[in-house]
Amino acid sequence: MRKLGLILLLLAVVRPAWSALTIEITQGVEGAIPIAVVPFGWSGAGTAAPENISAIVSADLNRSGRFEALPDSDLVAHPTEAGQVQFQNWRMVNVDNLVIGKIVETGQQYSVQFQLFDVFRGNQVAGYSFNVGRQDLRRVAHHISDLIYEKLTGERGAFNTQIAYVTTSGSPANKTYTLLVADSDGYNPQTILTSKEPLMSPGWSPDGSQLAYVSFENKAAQIYIQQLSTGTRRKLTSFKGINGAPSWSPDGRSLAVTLSRDGNPEIYIMDLKSNALRRLTQSAGIDTEPVWAPDGKSIVFTSDRGGSAQLYRVPASGGQAQRLTFEGNYNAGADFSPDGRKIAMVHGAGGGYRIAVLDLGSGNLRVLTDGRLDESPSFSPNGSMIIYATGEGNREVLAAVSVDGRFRQRLSLQAGNVREPVWSPFGK
């Protein structure tokens, strides 16, 4: 199994709900770190814990592209306590890392313990214990994945995060648009809003508690912001013309938006307390799709002021815009990497629209995908993956690619189209 190298690992996971996203790994990585995650022990009512935590952790680690979890059938032993571990057994199957754990039901709570061992050194690398209610068991599993990932790669894990996306279903004449938020593994989809008119451009607040989006429910574009925990929302703009492309400032105090109320599409900064507007761009052409640099000092946006859609950067306080992209006849829909060093975009060249990443330091542009109609790139909060929308026959699905382009996965619904994925910030 581990010798397969660059292969198509099809790890379809059964989903209980039809509306959940199914994730398949479509391109694996040679050199993924082998790891054994042994099914966790269970002590409580019934034959098994309410959630299969080791399976969630294995799937998480596989989805990162950095690890290759041993299939259950290849596990040479099933220890649930440190004293039961015999390291030489695991060395013989060339597993570098071993995860064991157990779940103990205590009244309404569950105690979840896990330990991570370095098989070759024969010692414990990490060990934690959590007490949670049933509804938080999946979240604890993702948290365990984050801890393992960080311990072994040195980077923060992004498993305990969410993805917002828009689905459409129904016939062209009777479409339903739904804005959803799901866990980063596709589970637990929660409907934020359903409408018979288009919903688009979801954007997370920096603390992950709110979503901004554009709704046409009143037969015109309007920007709303909605509290995820309560569902309460506020209509932010409903000017004549475009109300679009909301993007939260890193400090959470303002929203960059596109309005055409003064004639043509321009970018404005709206203060979320006072609702005061400040116009940021001045050009005869289209200016739209603002995104904030993570330090909040500048904004990158799409403009056709030079004759075709290209990306520009302007100080957030206003001033001269500087063109960033020169390759290809179309570069739009930017997203900043969390470290502010890269920009993902829709890159149009040779008749195709693909996801490319511009390294702001070197100026190198790298095309990461090979679809014909790829769009809406969004970085994971740890910067390791980019999720985006792509076509598959006449269906819209999501896909994700590692920033180095070596690892790919596909996220689809059983029925209907899914688009505009936006990865949440890190959880609190």
Add this chain to the structure above:
Amino acid sequence: MKCNISRLIVVVLIAVLAGCSSKGGTKDDVAVEDRGTSADGGAVTSGAYGSSDFSSYSLTDPNSPLARRVIYFEYDSAEISSSDQELLVQHSGYLVANPGQHITLEGHTDERGSREYNIALGDRRAQSVERIMELNGVLPEQVTVVSYGEEKPAAEGHGDAIWRLNRRVEIVYQGQ
């Protein structure tokens, strides 16, 4: 685009002047039939007077030029062809003659490229149509512009034949 608009303004001016010079004439001087064949036809002239008698086209007649309510565009362009400019003059004539009539101009694009850029492009297309109508006497309060970008395709699917149908502005008459 710009040169087309200025050319159209000249056309409109000529039409208005022609209307002025024939001011003393009877209504019969206005050749209604001409409206369908030339951009500087009677629709503008009649519109300049706001006389509803001149507007013989019916909104509900499928054979009327007003039955054509979709303007198509080239890729990444908001330029309106000269034949569509004539069509817009005819719609303008109706709207000038019926100042209580309200329309929505819905701008659309094909699916290529990013969604919010397409919203902007659809807006620009609808605004091109709005500008021509207003140059022809339609009141700003008669017109609402909304861009749906690529969100509401007329035809589903991919490829040039589909995309051509989706790059459009739809003229939606209120109450129709």
